[in-house]
Amino acid sequence: MNCSSSEKAIENRSSFFTYGGLVILMFLLAFAIERNLLVITPHIPDNYYPVAKPQAMERASVIPKTKVNIQPLVTKFPPLPDFSVYEQIDQRKAAFIDYMTPIVEYHNQKILGDRNHLEQIAKLIVNRETLSNADKKWLEQLAEKYDVEWQEEDPGAVVIKLARRVDIIPLSLALVQAAKESSWGRSRYAVQANNLFGQWCYDQGCGVVPGERAPDAGHEVKRFKSVSDATRSYIHNLNTHMQYEHLRRIRQNLRIYNQALTGNTLADGLLYYSERRQSYVEEVKSMIQQYRNFQERRAG
Numbered sequence: 001m002n003c004s005s006s007e008k009a010i011e012n013r014s015s016f017f018t019y020g021g022l023v024i025l026m027f028l029l030a031f032a033i034e035r036n037l038l039v040i041t042p043h044i045p046d047n048y049y050p051v052a053k054p055q056a057m058e059r060a061s062v063i064p065k066t067k068v069n070i071q072p073l074v075t076k077f078p079p080l081p082d083f084s085v086y087e088q089i090d091q092r093k094a095a096f097i098d099y100m101t102p103i104v105e106y107h108n109q110k111i112l113g114d115r116n117h118l119e120q121i122a123k124l125i126v127n128r129e130t131l132s133n134a135d136k137k138w139l140e141q142l143a144e145k146y147d148v149e150w151q152e153e154d155p156g157a158v159v160i161k162l163a164r165r166v167d168i169i170p171l172s173l174a175l176v177q178a179a180k181e182s183s184w185g186r187s188r189y190a191v192q193a194n195n196l197f198g199q200w201c202y203d204q205g206c207g208v209v210p211g212e213r214a215p216d217a218g219h220e221v222k223r224f225k226s227v228s229d230a231t232r233s234y235i236h237n238l239n240t241h242m243q244y245e246h247l248r249r250i251r252q253n254l255r256i257y258n259q260a261l262t263g264n265t266l267a268d269g270l271l272y273y274s275e276r277r278q279s280y281v282e283e284v285k286s287m288i289q290q291y292r293n294f295q296e297r298r299a300g
Contacts, residue, residue: 173263
């Protein structure tokens with residue numbers, strides 16, 4: 001699906017929200033929620049999970065309203081397996097998907113918890129109710145976490161901006177990027193640094209120095225304590241970095257018009273994830289289709 005035709009409409013809508021002021025914001029929020037146009041927390045269909053629902057999600061605690069869960073609750077996931085032991089490609093793919101799926105879904109579920117609380121605060125603002133100190137503090141912490149400027153006198157404007165950022169990354173997109181960037185979990189950076197998404201850092205000693213790095217470059221491939229930490233960082237990067245604003249606008253547009261979030265659609269927002277630009281996007285889309293076909297064969 002090509003979302004370029006809706007991009008101009010989203011730009012216009014976003015500008016209107018930004019400069020409208022609190023009174024107009026209240027009206028728009030009230031209208032959107034009343035007409036079910038602003039759906040912050042999506043309904044998750046029963047067939048959302050392509051494999052069994054991960055246990056980590058089933059035992060995840062509800063996020064308290066008085067505190068932002070800046071770091072997800074400690075949940076033990078197994079260390080990265082040695083995927084090189086699988087001689088059959090399909091066996092390796094199945095093992096990789098089954099390993100990564102609970103991790104991705106766990107972090108998405110944590111985000112949906114924050115998003116649900118954000119929706120409750122939006123309803124309070126629509127009803128012109130005064131936010132409690134606890135809710136205001138929670139919202140301020142969430143804004144800091146997602147790099148949104150806090151506005152003490154206009155929390156509604158903060159909610160509007162956060163609604164675009166506090167959202168999930170489709171499972172298919174996360175799995176495909178992890179597989180692509182890590183050679184199905186077998187790359188040097190995956191094995192040595194738990195880095196399955198090709199994320200960089202710029203402080204000396206923060207990661208693994210790439211063998212192909214140019215002499216005048218200073219980046220390293222970031223080292224993570226666990227694959228779970230790497231996954232959380234990857235999702236947060238897509239949700240906050242300026243280079244992925246297009247991805248977030250695509251996702252917001254899908255939410256407004258009550259359409260499903262698909263990896264194939266959001267892949268159009270990954271133009272700057274790789275120096276290969278559009279070629280990289282097309283490869284990701286192709287791998288998503290292969291992933292779907294593979295999962296269908298497994299289910300059959």
